[in-house]
Amino acid sequence: MEARLEELGDFWAQVLEFAEKTAVRVGTQLMADFGQVQAAEKLDGSLVTQSDKWADQEIREAIAxxxxxxxxxxxxxxxxFPDTEWCWIIDPLDGTTNFARGIPIWGISMGxxxxxxxxxxxxxxxxxxQTFSAFWNKELEKSLTQNTQGAFLNSQPIHTSRDSLSKNHFFSFCTRSISAIEHPFPCKIRMLGVAxxxxxxxxxxxxxGGVEATPKIWxxxxxxxxxxxxxxxxxPLEQESIFPLEAGKDYSNRSYPTLVLSQPDLVPVFQPLVQSLNKSAKP
Structure with a gap:
C-alpha cells in the first residue's frame, strides 16, 4: 500500500480541486433553496428535502x-459499501433540519x-x-506535500486546543446525547445541530470536545x-472497530457513538460521563 500511495503524484491535488469545485457549485444552488423548501420525514425520523436529493444526484454524477x-x-x-479500491462517502446536505428551518449551520460533506x-x-x-479539509493517514505522509499536510479551515492550518479544562470552555452535545449530561458538567454546553x-x-x-450518540458513516x-x-x-464509545469498512455490507442502520476531544488528557475526564451512550447506537 505504501509504494502505491507514493506513486499517486498529482492525484491528491486532483481530489482537492474536485471537492472544492463540486462543493461550491452544489452549495450555490443550496443557498438559493435555503429556508425555502418543505421537509419530509424519513423512516428513521430524520428529515429530507428535494434539495438533499438534488445535491446527492449532482455529487454522485460529478464523482462518476x-x-x-x-x-x-x-x-x-x-x-x-462497494467492492472498489476507492470510495467516496457523502452527505449531500448535512444538517437538513437546520437547512429547512432557516438556521445557517449546514453543509456538504465528502470523505x-x-x-x-x-x-x-x-x-x-x-x-x-467555511471550508474544512484534510488528508490524513499514517501511510500517506510520504505522498503528501508540505502544503497538504495537516487540517485546514479556509486554507489556513488549524489545530485542536491545548487549553486546560475550565468552566468557561465549550463542549457540544447532540439531541440524542442530552441524557448523558451530568451536573455540574466540567464546562459550558452547546448544541449545534449538525454532527x-x-x-x-x-x-x-x-x-x-463533542459527543454524538448515533452518527452514521456519512x-x-x-x-x-x-x-x-x-x-x-x-x-469510539463501543468496542467494535470502525475501519476498514467491508465491501457488500449495508451501513444503513449502523451507528457510531463517538466522543471527540482536543487532547488525550481529557479522555479520562469526559469518557466516563458519556460512555452510557453506546447503548443508543443499537438499531
Missing amino acids: AAFPTHGVLSEEGEHV LFYQGFPVFGYVYLPPLK TYNFLMVAAGITL DIAAVWTIINAAGGVWV
Whole structure:
C-alpha cells in the first residue's frame, strides 16, 4: 500500500480541486433553496428535502465523471459499501433540519476512502463560508506535500486546543446525547445541530470536545480525517472497530457513538460521563 500511495503524484491535488469545485457549485444552488423548501420525514425520523436529493444526484454524477472507477456511498443513495479500491462517502446536505428551518449551520460533506480506510475529508458550509479539509493517514505522509499536510479551515492550518479544562470552555452535545449530561458538567454546553460541525469545532480549537450518540458513516466519513489531522482524539464509545469498512455490507442502520476531544488528557475526564451512550447506537 505504501509504494502505491507514493506513486499517486498529482492525484491528491486532483481530489482537492474536485471537492472544492463540486462543493461550491452544489452549495450555490443550496443557498438559493435555503429556508425555502418543505421537509419530509424519513423512516428513521430524520428529515429530507428535494434539495438533499438534488445535491446527492449532482455529487454522485460529478464523482462518476471525474473518477469513474470510484464507488459511492451516500446518505440519500446507496448504503452498501462497494467492492472498489476507492470510495467516496457523502452527505449531500448535512444538517437538513437546520437547512429547512432557516438556521445557517449546514453543509456538504465528502470523505474519500482507500481500501476501506478514510484518507481525505472535505466539509463546506455555504452559509458560514467555511471550508474544512484534510488528508490524513499514517501511510500517506510520504505522498503528501508540505502544503497538504495537516487540517485546514479556509486554507489556513488549524489545530485542536491545548487549553486546560475550565468552566468557561465549550463542549457540544447532540439531541440524542442530552441524557448523558451530568451536573455540574466540567464546562459550558452547546448544541449545534449538525454532527460534522460539532466535531469540526473541536478540530478548529473552538471547543474542547463533542459527543454524538448515533452518527452514521456519512456523518463521520469526512470529519474523522480532519479531526486526526488537526491533532484531536477520536474515542469510539463501543468496542467494535470502525475501519476498514467491508465491501457488500449495508451501513444503513449502523451507528457510531463517538466522543471527540482536543487532547488525550481529557479522555479520562469526559469518557466516563458519556460512555452510557453506546447503548443508543443499537438499531
